[in-house]
Amino acid sequence: MAKQKKQPRPKAETPKGFRDYFGAEVTERKEMLDRIAEVYHRYGFDPLETSAVETVEALGKYLPDVDRPNAGVFAWQEEDDGKWMALRYDMTAPLARVAAQFRNDLPAPYRRFTMGPVWRNEKPGPGRFRQFYQCDADTVGAPSVAADAEICAMLADTLEAVGIPRGDYIVRVNNRKVLTGVLETMGVGDDEDTRNNVLRTIDKFDKVGEAGVRELLGKGRLDASGAYIDGVGLRDDQAEPVIAFLTSKGADAEETLANLRAAIGVSGIGAEGVEELKTIASLLEAQGYGPDRIVIDPSVVRGLGYYTGPVYEAELTFEVLDDKGRPRQFGSVAGGGRYDDLVKRFTGQAVPATGVSIGVDRLLAALREKGRIGGTQQGPVVVTVMDRDRMADYQAMVAELRNAGIRAEVYLGNPKNFGNQLKYADKRNSPVAVIEGGDEKERGVVQIKDLILGAKIAETATHEEWKERPSQFEVPRGELVAKVCEILTSQSEG
Template sequence: MAKPKKAPRPKAQTPKGFRDYFGADVTERAEMLTAIAQVYHRYGFDAMESAAVETVEALGKFLPDIDRPNEGVFAWQEADDGDWLALRYDLTAPLARVYAQHRNDLPAPYRRYAMGPVWRNEKPGPGRYRQFYQCDADTVGTGSVAADAEICAMLADCLETVGIPRCDYVVRVNNRKVLNGVLEAMGLNDDAQRDAVLRTIDKFDKVGEAGVRELLGKGRLDSSGAYIDGVGLTTDQAEPVIAFLTSKGDSAAQTLGNLRTAVGDSAIGADGVAELEQISDLLASGGYGPDQIEIDPSVVRGLGYYTGPVFEAELTFDILDEKGRKRQFGSVAGGGRYDDLVKRFTGQSVPATGVSIGVDRLLAALREKGRIGRQSHGPVVVTVMDRDRMGDYLAMVAELRNAGIRAEVYLGNPKNFGNQLKYADKRHAPVAVIEGADEKANGVVQIKDLILGTKIAESASLEEWQDRPNQFEVPRSELVTKVRDILESYA
C-alpha cells in the first residue's frame, strides 16, 4: 500500500501587495492617528467607526473615476442569499451609507472623523500596497463654503501637529465649478471631447503648459517615443484651458482675477470663483496665510466625483529618489466637496465636504525628514539569576511598571547569562537589572547601562568613556530611582 503523501507546508510569505508591520512602525502610526484625532476632536468632529465590509450595492461605483464594474475591490458572494459583499475601498463611501441610514438620529450638519485600513484590489507597485490606512474628516448636510474653509484650516493644523513645519507644506485649493465654467466657455458640446479635455488637464503637472497645448491639439510624442493622439481642438478653443491652468498669480486676488477672465461669461464658473474668494477671505480671517493655504488652479482631483471646492496638501521639501535625483515628496492628503454621494440612497441632494489624509505617506515623509524612525528604546530587562526566585524578579518589574517605566522579566532559559544580555540587546533595552544570590543577601542590585555599554563597544578609543561607569550597584530600595536617572539622561 502506497504511503500517503504529506500535505505540503504553506509558504510563510506575505500576500502580494500587502505587508507586515512591527514594533516602531505600529507605534508611530498609532501616535500619528492619536495626534490627528486630537485636532479633529478640537474642531468639534465626532469619532465614527463603520464596518470594514459593505454591500457592493452600497459601495456603488468603485474607486472614483474608474469605470470597472466589480473590479478594484475585494468582493465575494454570500452563499445563502447571493448578496455581494466587499471590503471598503475608502472611508467616504461607507459614510454616505451611514448618513443615509441614520440621518434622522444624527445632527445636521453631521461632523465625523474616521480612521482605519482600506483595501483596493489594484496592481501593487513600489510603495503602493493593497491595504493602507486613511484618516478622514467630513461635514455632511451643509453647502456653506465655511465648511470647506474649515477643512482646509484643520488640514494645515494636522500637518503642523504631526511635525511638518509651515515651510514644508502647502494646502492648495481649487473649485470644480471653475473648471466646468472653462469647459462652458470653450463651447464643447460633445461629451467624449469634454472628457478628453478633462483627462488632458489632469496631466498638466506632468507635461506642463507646452505638453497640454500639444495634447489639446494634434498630439505629442511622450518620453518613450510613442505618439499620443490629441483632442483635436483649435488654438482658440484650447486657450481657455491654458488660461485656467496658468492663472495662478502672485497673490490670491491676482489669481482670482485671472480665473474670472478664464471662465468668461459662464455663470457656474463665476460662482466657483466667488466660492474661492469666500474661502480665501475666511481663511485669512482665521489667521491662515498663503504660506499655509493658497488658491491654485492646477489642483484637479476626482473629475467625476467632486462638485465644488477641492483641496490637496502637498509637501514641498526635496527628497532623493532611488537614482539619487532630487524631487519633491508630493501629496499626502486631499479632498473636496461631493454633493451627490448621499443622493444615491436618499434621492435628494445632500451637500458634503471632507478630507482624507494618507497616513502611510505622511509617516514616510516624517521618516525622510528624520523626525521619526530613530532607534527607539525597548523595555528595561530584569535578568533571572535564580529561577526559584522568580517572585523577586516579578516584584522588581511591578515596581518599575508602577513608576511608569516599561519593563519585562527575561522568560527564556536563564541558564546562560550571556544569552540574557544578548536578548536585552536585541530588544534594544536601555538597562538590565541583575540580582544574584550575593546581591540579594546584601540588599543591593546591579544596574547595567546598556546604551553606554554599546557606545563603549563601538568606540575606537576607550578614552572618551573611561571615566564613565556603565554598571552601578545600588540599594534595592533605590532600583526605580537609579533606572529613571539613566533613562532621563538619554531622553
C-alpha cells in the same frame, strides 16, 4: 492502499502588494494619528468607526473599472442572498452610507473624523500597496463654503501638528464649478466622453506642462519613451480656455480670481465657482491663513468624479531624492473637496458634504525623509533570570517597575546562558538590565546595568576611563525603582 501525498509546507511570505509593520513603525503611526485626532477634536469633529466591509452597491460607481461589480476592490458574493460584499475602498463611501442610514439620529451638520486601513485591488508597485491607512475628516449637511474653508485651515494646522513646519507645505484650493464653466465655454460640457478626456488631460498638467497639455488636447504628443499618445482632437480655439484656466494663477488671490473670470467667459456655473473661491479666500484671510499656507491654485483638479465644488490638496514642497538619486518634490499627502451628490445616492435628496483625506503612510514617509522620525525605539528594562526557581522574585521586580510607569519585562527564554540574556536585551534596545543572583539576594542588593552608557564606553573609552565611568551600579533592593528612574532620566537628557 496508496500512500497519502504529503502536503507541502506553506511559504512564509507577505502577500503581494501588502507589507508587515513592526514595533517602531506601528508606534510612529499611532503617535501621528493621536496628533491628527487632537487637531480634529479641537475643531469639533467626533470620531466614527465604520465596518471594514461594505456592500459593493454602497461603495458605488467610483472605482477604476465599472464593467465588473468587484473591479478595484477585494470582493466576494454571499451565498445566501447573492449580494456582493467588499473591503472598503475609501472612507468617504462608508460615511455617505452612515449619513443616510442614521440621518434622523445624527446632528445636522454632522462633523466626523475616522482613521483606519482601506484596501484596493490594484496592481502594486514601488511604494504603492493594496492596503494603506487613511485619516479623513468630513462635514455633512453644511452647504456654505465656510465648511470648505474650515477644512483647509484644519488641514494646515494638522500638517504643522505632526511635524511639517510652515514653508514645507502648501494647501492648494480650486473649484470644480470653475472647471465646469471652462468646459461649457469650450462647447464640450454635454459631451461626456470628450469632457472626461479633457479632465484626464488637465490632470497631467503638472507632468507635461502647458505645451504638453496643448498637444494632448489637440492631435497628441510623443511621450518620454517615444510612444505616441493620441490627443482629444480639439481645435486650438476650443483648447484655449483650458490653457487660460490652467495658467490663471496670479501673484495673489485677487489676480488669480480675475484671470479665472476671464477663462470662464459667460458661464453661470463658472461664475458661481469663482465667487465661492473668493469667499474661501476671504474667510481664510480673516483667520490668519495667508498664501504662505493656503493658496488659490487652478491646477488642482482631483481625479474622483464625485467632487461638485471646492477641491483642495496638501503638497509638501521640500525636495527628496528619488531611487536614482535625483532631487524631486515630495508631492501630495492629502486631498479632498465638496461632494454634494454622494449621500443623495441613498436618500434621493441632495445632502451637502465636504471633507479631506490624509495619506498617513505618505506623511510618515515624508517625516522619515526629513529625519523627523525614524530613530531607534527604546525597548523595555529587562530583568534577567539568574535562578529559575526564583521567578516570583523577578516578577515582583517587574511589577514594581511597571507600577512606576516604567516599561519592563522578565527574560522568559532559557536562562542557562547569562550572555544570551544580555544579547537579548541588546537586540531589544533595552536601556537597563537588572541582575540579582544568589549572592545579591543574600545581601539584599541588585545590580543595575546602564546598557546605553555601557555601549558608549565600550566604543570610545580607555580602560582607565571605563573604571572612572562605571555603567553598572549596586543598590539596595528597595532602591531598585529609584535607581532605574535616575538612569532613564540621565539617558533622556543625554
